[in-house]
Amino acid sequence: MLSERVMGISPSATISLNAKAKELAKRGEKVFNFTVGEPDFNTPENIQNAAIEAIKRNESHYTPSAGIAELRKAIVQKFRRENNIDYAENQIVVSNGAKDSLYNISMALLNPGDEVIIPKPAWVSFKEQVKMAGGKPVFVETDEKFRPIPEEIAKAAKKKTKYLILNYPSNPTGATLSKNDLKRIADAALEKNFIVVSDEVYEHFLYDGKTHTSFASLSEEVKDITITVNAVSKSYAMTGWRIGFLACRTEISNAISDMQSHSISAPCSIAQWAAVEALNGKQESVGKMLQEFDSRRKYVFRHLNEIDGIKCTEPEGAFYVFPNIEGTFNRKIKDSVAFCEKMLDEARVALVPGEAFEAPGFVRISFAASIEDLKAGIERIKETVKKMK
Numbered sequence: 001m002l003s004e005r006v007m008g009i010s011p012s013a014t015i016s017l018n019a020k021a022k023e024l025a026k027r028g029e030k031v032f033n034f035t036v037g038e039p040d041f042n043t044p045e046n047i048q049n050a051a052i053e054a055i056k057r058n059e060s061h062y063t064p065s066a067g068i069a070e071l072r073k074a075i076v077q078k079f080r081r082e083n084n085i086d087y088a089e090n091q092i093v094v095s096n097g098a099k100d101s102l103y104n105i106s107m108a109l110l111n112p113g114d115e116v117i118i119p120k121p122a123w124v125s126f127k128e129q130v131k132m133a134g135g136k137p138v139f140v141e142t143d144e145k146f147r148p149i150p151e152e153i154a155k156a157a158k159k160k161t162k163y164l165i166l167n168y169p170s171n172p173t174g175a176t177l178s179k180n181d182l183k184r185i186a187d188a189a190l191e192k193n194f195i196v197v198s199d200e201v202y203e204h205f206l207y208d209g210k211t212h213t214s215f216a217s218l219s220e221e222v223k224d225i226t227i228t229v230n231a232v233s234k235s236y237a238m239t240g241w242r243i244g245f246l247a248c249r250t251e252i253s254n255a256i257s258d259m260q261s262h263s264i265s266a267p268c269s270i271a272q273w274a275a276v277e278a279l280n281g282k283q284e285s286v287g288k289m290l291q292e293f294d295s296r297r298k299y300v301f302r303h304l305n306e307i308d309g310i311k312c313t314e315p316e317g318a319f320y321v322f323p324n325i326e327g328t329f330n331r332k333i334k335d336s337v338a339f340c341e342k343m344l345d346e347a348r349v350a351l352v353p354g355e356a357f358e359a360p361g362f363v364r365i366s367f368a369a370s371i372e373d374l375k376a377g378i379e380r381i382k383e384t385v386k387k388m389k
């Protein structure tokens, strides 16, 4: 009965594990849930108020498919102010979160059999969206710090390659890319003639003084082959509001806007007004979240590395650590899926197995949880790993 498109999909592992952890919690059990891919903060009050005012003003009608002019203008200004990229309003399309923007890209660009290069470890939905659109994900290795390798990307680029997906800071690894790394990837893209989709949703979460460079800011020539994807979801603790956006040349943005007019019509009007305030309003909340995440990151990194069998690379951005846990394997626990099941069953700690990100032998731990929970949860992991010896 179901289409081949749907039958080939694996459900999002992060969402299903999260659901299992929540089910246990509902039964009254204390579960340390480190599977979560969203800030554990409330949406700042100024943004909440902007939404309430929009409701009271009766901003309750369909909006233009690509988003209200006020929001597209705020996004244009955000790109100029923060990313040093000069986009025009008609190059912007607002959608239901960055996930929806990425999905639209796959639907707008891929013909059956077209290939998409994805450096791995990679966020779970990249490959599934490509498959849903009839495309073929082609994974390439990253280096010891999980950074994409330009030579590997160039080698993987074939006639059928339509685009490359870059995501930095990265979910799940926390790795980021320097301007120089980006330049080398851009050279490969220009030489081999493929588009680069640059997913920058974690741009504000960078540590130790690191700064973010947007791929499209490298040059006019590079901007022309780039689709920049971003959202208010992570930066402003607005995951549930579902506002993301993309920016690119008008040939693509117009097509996506037209396509979207037949799928969702337009994103939620009230959430769009909230996003205007997020981008135009005071920005203090972003710095506060960053500070809090940074102290948790340091704690988690240090204490995980002290556990025998667990090896952790220090994340430079986002709010995840991605340790290798192969050193803990024994006769019964032979892979990350079994490890995560053991942790949930015995330690009541929920983690995501690396298999979900094309990286067996690793697990993803989100530190978007309170420091108390992180301390207690890591202690439980330590105790359970000790017993696995």
Ligand SMILES: Cc1ncc(COP(=O)(O)O)c(C=O)c1O
Pocket: 037, 096, 097, 098, 099, 100, 123, 167, 170, 171, 199, 201, 231, 232, 233, 234, 239, 243, 244
């Ligand atoms: C790398 C990456 N891109 C996109 C998204 C989706 O963001 P949104 O909630 O705006 O759809 C996520 C969310 O987990 C993500 O980790």
